[in-house]
Amino acid sequence: MATAKEKPGVLFAAFEATPFLKTGGLGDVAGSLPRALKKKGFDVRVVLPKLAVIPEKYKKKMNYITHFYFPLGWRSAYCGIETYTYRGIIYYFIDNESYFKRDGIYGYFDDGERVAYFSKAICEIIPYLEDFNCRILHCHDWHTSLAPVFLRECYSGNELYDNIKTIFTVHNLKFQGQMSDFVLGDVLGLENVPAAANQLRVDKDSINFMKGALVYSDIISTVSPSYAREIQNPFYGEHMERIFQRRWDSLWGILNGIDTTFFNPEKDRAIEANYSKDKMKNKLKCKLALQEEMGFEVNETIPVIVMIGRLTQQKGLDLLTCVIDELAEQTLQLVILGTGDKEYEDMLKGAEGRHPKNLRVLLKFDEKLSHRLYSGGDILLMPSLFEPCGLSQMIAMRYGTLPVVRETGGLKDSVKYYNEYTGEGTGFGFANYNAHEMLFALKDITSLFRSNPKVWRKLMKQAMSEDFSWDHAAGIYKEMYNTVLEEN
Numbered sequence: 203m204a205t206a207k208e209k210p211g212v213l214f215a216a217f218e219a220t221p222f223l224k225t226g227g228l229g230d231v232a233g234s235l236p237r238a239l240k241k242k243g244f245d246v247r248v249v250l251p252k253l254a255v256i257p258e259k260y261k262k263k264m265n266y267i268t269h270f271y272f273p274l275g276w277r278s279a280y281c282g283i284e285t286y287t288y289r290g291i292i293y294y295f296i297d298n299e300s301y302f303k304r305d306g307i308y309g310y311f312d313d314g315e316r317v318a319y320f321s322k323a324i325c326e327i328i329p330y331l332e333d334f335n336c337r338i339l340h341c342h343d344w345h346t347s348l349a350p351v352f353l354r355e356c357y358s359g360n361e362l363y364d365n366i367k368t369i370f371t372v373h374n375l376k377f378q379g380q381m382s383d384f385v386l387g388d389v390l391g392l393e394n395v396p397a398a399a400n401q402l403r404v405d406k407d408s409i410n411f412m413k414g415a416l417v418y419s420d421i422i423s424t425v426s427p428s429y430a431r432e433i434q435n436p437f438y439g440e441h442m443e444r445i446f447q448r449r450w451d452s453l454w455g456i457l458n459g460i461d462t463t464f465f466n467p468e469k470d471r472a473i474e475a476n477y478s479k480d481k482m483k484n485k486l487k488c489k490l491a492l493q494e495e496m497g498f499e500v501n502e503t504i505p506v507i508v509m510i511g512r513l514t515q516q517k518g519l520d521l522l523t524c525v526i527d528e529l530a531e532q533t534l535q536l537v538i539l540g541t542g543d544k545e546y547e548d549m550l551k552g553a554e555g556r557h558p559k560n561l562r563v564l565l566k567f568d569e570k571l572s573h574r575l576y577s578g579g580d581i582l583l584m585p586s587l588f589e590p591c592g593l594s595q596m597i598a599m600r601y602g603t604l605p606v607v608r609e610t611g612g613l614k615d616s617v618k619y620y621n622e623y624t625g626e627g628t629g630f631g632f633a634n635y636n637a638h639e640m641l642f643a644l645k646d647i648t649s650l651f652r653s654n655p656k657v658w659r660k661l662m663k664q665a666m667s668e669d670f671s672w673d674h675a676a677g678i679y680k681e682m683y684n685t686v687l688e689e690n
């Protein structure tokens with residue numbers, strides 16, 4: 203067996219990863235992908251900020267490795283390294299209370315400086331990681347996007363660093379870290395490095411952190427093949443489309459997986475009753491329990507539609523705003539769970555007031571409740587404007603709840619649309635970002651639900667038979683890692 207030192211080391215850098223830190227899909231991915239990659243023969247270790255919001259039970263178990271100071275612009279910044287091994291993966295936590303002792307993860311006036319610090323700290327800690335043959339630095343989203351820039355501009359000439367290839371994965375192109383030009387010198391200390399200054403600059407007054415990663419990384423990836431194509435167009439490209447076009451041959455699109463042990467209707471203890479694709483009877487129990495919990499009429503013939511996730515423009519909330527009343531007038535029950543932008547929360551609460559019989563809006567984050575919705579729903583609605591991958595649709599299929607999605611990004615790549623002639627499919631799609639197209643699709647789908655239970659059951663079975671485990675995705679990541687390691 204290869205020892206740790208012989209196995210190619212991958213330093214996986216993100217600002218959140220379950221079970222330590224999570225605000226969204228990035229946390230899920232960074233929490234589960236490393237284990238799947240480890241099984242493929244890589245020595246994957248994860249670096250995270252030691253944020254105050256990490257649960258105490260983990261913080262207590264962290265072990266101190268060392269501390270030192272490094273320059274960040276004119277500052278001398280403290281950097282502590284602590285470690286903790288969780289489910290076979292070594293995690294490194296970067297400790298700096300002035301940047302990370304906050305009551306949340308993001309959303310502070312100095313986020314630019316916090317993530318610049320984190321990105322540089324990622325590079326700084328590499329020499330201290332014992333028995334680790336670091337060959338790949340794999341960074342995720344804008345919070346780590348300066349690491350590939352620093353790595354090349356501040357550390358090249360040192361063999362340890364020159365041996366490292368960089369990969370940057372885009373989960374969310376909306377947040378790029380656009381900062382004033384002042385940051386370039388004051389925080390990054392790169393104003394006198396012409397290459398970096400040119401690459402980071404987007405106009406004469408501002409720089410863009412993510413642009414740095416897109417230009418400096420050896421490979422760029424994103425979380426579905428369709429999204430990798432879409433971001434080469436201005437509609438999805440968020441002003442970065444020219445870079446994606448130019449770098450199309452270094453751009454990979456790899457569909458995420460889900461943690462199929464955690465999301466498992468056969469064993470899930472958060473749901474009313476367990477079931478599997480061969481023993482579906484209990485799914486109905488879950489549905490009836492959900493109807494009761496929501497205060498709806500308990501009636502198996504009424505379709506229950508669920509929507510779970512952030513209430514933001516990305517998730518298609520504008521479509522819902524247009525047709526929520528028309529939708530609620532149909533014979534159906536709709537439950538929405540999540541938090542997000544106030545305008546959408548208010549809109550939904552208003553609609554709930556007008557339709558108390560069949561509309562429930564739960565403005566919170568509640569993991570266990572989300573499992574009851576995945577298991578008790580008939581349909582999951584996900585009408586996203588754009589969707590790099592999307593996890594809810596995969597979880598829903600695993601629980602036999604058929605997704606209705608807008609045909610974009612990862613939704614397109616994970617849902618097989620129902621074909622009424624062949625009976626194939628694992629869900630439904632509508633093509634255009636148009637509220638009535640969504641409404642008419644839902645009318646057709648709920649009518650299929652009522653009129654043809656046999657077809658519906660078959661679709662449920664097909665959805666539950668899909669393999670969304672990380673193992674498949676990890677196989678493609680392995681190919682990507684081997685490709686970057688072979689490049690000169």
Ligand code: GLC
Nearest residue numbers: 227228373425589590591592
């Ligand atoms: C972001 C994207 C989502 C993706 C997730 C994990 O949250 O919006 O589509 O599934 O990252 O990659």
